[in-house]
Amino acid sequence: MTSDEEAFRRMVRGSEAAFAELFDRHSGAVYRYSWGLAESRDEVADIVQETFLVLWRRRKEIRLAGHSVLPWLLVCCRNTAYNHNRARRRSPAGELTEPKPGTHxxxxxxxxxxxxxxxxxxxxxxxxxxxxxxxxxxxxxxxxxxxxxxxxxxxxxxxxxxxxxxxxxxxxxxxxxxxx
The missing domain is CATH 1.10.10.10 (Winged helix-like DNA-binding domain superfamily/Winged helix DNA-binding domain)
Incomplete structure (x- = not known):
């Protein structure tokens, strides 16, 4: 296993394997953190996914403060959760229905x-x-x-x-x- 710094450098160069390595290493912590922040348990997985999507999209702009990507991920997760919570309060969703068998x-x-x-x-x-x-x-x-x-x-x-x-x-x- 490589350090976060090394995996992060490879990810910045476009390595999807390094991104997967960072995801495997930190997704559990990000998931647990988002669980405490999300107003809806249904959104926890979306918050985690969006957090890592932001990591991938902004990888060339990010500067690590220490030796780990985790602090950056947790701050991003917090901001993502707050955005989800705000959006949920602005427009409450109607009830979701399961798709009927046989439909597209x-x-x-x-x-x-x-x-x-x-x-x-x-x-x-x-x-x-x-x-x-x-x-x-x-x-x-x-x-x-x-x-x-x-x-x-x-x-x-x-x-x-x-x-x-x-x-x-x-x-x-x-x-x-x-x-x-």
Whole structure:
């Protein structure tokens, strides 16, 4: 695990993996903090998501006060929660109704829930891969590096990188088949 400063520097350069690392490291604290600030428990996840979205969008403008991104995230979370609370007071929402089965909205909601479940499953399976294969997946799939660039970053040959990616794909296919 790298320090916040190092991950933050990589994120400023556009690394989505570094952003994911910071999210994994601090989302729990931001969630707990927003839980205490939100007037509606339904908005807690939205506040956390918006806080990290602001981190990503403003990453080139942010200056860390210390060695951690967490203080900045908590201040941003507080401001986001206050904005949500103000908006809620200005225009109270009507009652939400569940989409009716068979409607377009219902099908879209089911598809979204299935996509979220599958993404979580894929992330778990990738996390269970051996370290080099997992890192190759991160570099190629998340950061968008070519096999050659990823191989260079990991200090292995491009042919070894291709073989390891092929092996990882096979393991993911086998795991998916086993789960069906």
């Amino acid at each position: 909205a219902w099908h879209r909601r089911v598809e979204q829930e299935q996509a979220v479940e599958e993404l979580a499953w894929v992330r778990e399976e990738i996390a269970a891969l051996p370290d080099t294969e997992r890192r190759l997946c991160d570099l190629c799939l998340i950061e968008g590096l070519s096999y050659d660039e990823a191989a260079s970053a990991l200090g292995i040959s491009p042919s070894a990188a291709r073989k390891r990616i092929q092996r990882a794909r096979g393991k993911l296919r086998a795991a998916k088949t086993a789960n069906l």
